[in-house]
Amino acid sequence: MAERHTYIDAFLTQAGWGNAARHPLAGDASARRYLRLTQNGQSAILMDSPSGPETQRFVRIGTWLTEAGFSAPRLLAENAGQGLLLLEDLGDDLIAQLVAKDPAQEAPLYAAITDFLTALHRVPAPDFLPDLGAMELADLVRIVPDWYPCRSATAADEVPERIAALYSGLNREAPVxxxxxxxxxxxxxxxxxxxxxxxxxxxxxxxxxxxxxxxxVSVLQDARRAVSAQTETAERQRYARQNMLEQDRFDTIYALLGAQRSLRIVGIFARLCMAMGKAHYVDLIPRSWSYIERNLSHPALEPLARVILAAYPRPDQDILNRIKDKCGTLPMR
Structure with missing residues (x-):
């Protein structure tokens, strides 16, 4: 830890921020750490990541986004090899906090999010990004039985292939x-x-x-906050209209991706508790499970619903308590 502080001090001194006051910011599910720096009436954000490759990806993608006209934080200084970035401070007005303070803002703010996604998706995706296609989507849910209680290993083994088959049959859009x-x-x-x-x-x-x-579906079926049914429906339909997508097929693939994402999130949240000691993520599992059940009610997803519901039990209080009882006791894998 002392060596890390030495690297940070040297980095900030070289960047001209060595005398800045440092204020920790709330973290996320990752091992990254953020500090707000204030100096001479100005502010900046220090990102401290233990992963050099992750930091290099952040720089590359952030640069692409800003050059395309989107608001990623501008890079002020970097030592990506050491996982240190000095970034533009974009402020504190998180969408989640604004809507919590004034629920009437949900509709216009989420409409702006849909507009952003339409604009982003009209710019050709950079070639350096990895693809998340049928097999990759399937592979992402293989984590679940390692961390969340499983009542049928046979059914759990079928889940990834069902996801891949359904996605391959439904997808007609170019990746964005x-x-x-x-x-x-x-x-x-x-x-x-x-x-x-x-x-x-x-x-x-x-x-x-x-x-x-x-x-x-990531932003409208949010594991951390409940988006109103009216807003979710309005923005799903609005996105399809803006991009001239056939609504019924789009709704089906939206439900499939929602089920896939939420199932993986259940596994991730259980792992965050049992391997990393972050018990509060367990409290978010029931909301993610409610998304799974809602998405699987789509008639076209019946083959997937059958195997997921056979493989995994609904997260009742006993299951949640059992996960919490193992908090911080298992090795990461």
Whole structure:
């Protein structure tokens, strides 16, 4: 830890921020750490990541986003090899907090999010992003039985192949850039900017080329906050209209991706508790499970619903308590 402080001190001194006051900011599910620096009436954000490659991806994708006219934080200084970045401070107006303070803002703010996604998806996705296609979507849910209680290993083994088969049969869209961890606690409101630049983007180093519905379902079926049914329906339909997509098929693939994402999130939240000691994520599992059940009620997803509901039990209080009882006791794998 002392050696890390030495690296940070040297980095900030070289960047001209060595005398700045440092204020810790709330973290996320990752091992990254953020500090707000204030000096001479100015502010900046220090991102401290233990992963050099992750930091390099953040720089590359952030640069692409800003050059395309979107509001990723501008890079002020970097030592990506050491996982240190000095970034533009985009403020504190997270969409999640604004809606919590004034629920009437949900509809216009989520409409702005849909407009942003349409604008982002009309720019060709960069070739350096990895693809998230049928097999990759399937592979992402293989984590679940490692961490969440499983009542049928045979059914659990069938889940990935069902996801891949359904996706291959439904998908007709070219892949677009998807920021992936796209939700209201990772988006800032910047009303002084124009158009899609009004959304400040915070977490995009894991961006991929994926189906256009992927980020839409990520933000509308948010594990951390409940989006109203009216807003979810309005924005799902609005996105399809804006992009001239056939609504019924889009709704089906939206439901499929929603089920896939929420199932993986259940596994991730259980792992965050049992391997990383972050018990509070267990309290978010029931909401994610409610999304799974809602998405699986779509008639076209009946083959997937059958195997998921056979493989995994609904997260009742006993299951949640059992996960919490193992908090911080298991090795990461």
């Amino acid at each position: 850039m998807c920021l992936r961890d796209f939700h209201a606690e990772n988006i800032l409101w910047l009303p002084d900017r124009a158009g899609p630049a009004r959304l400040g983007l915070l977490d995009f180093q894991d961006a991929v080329r994926a189906h256009p519905a992927y980020d839409l």
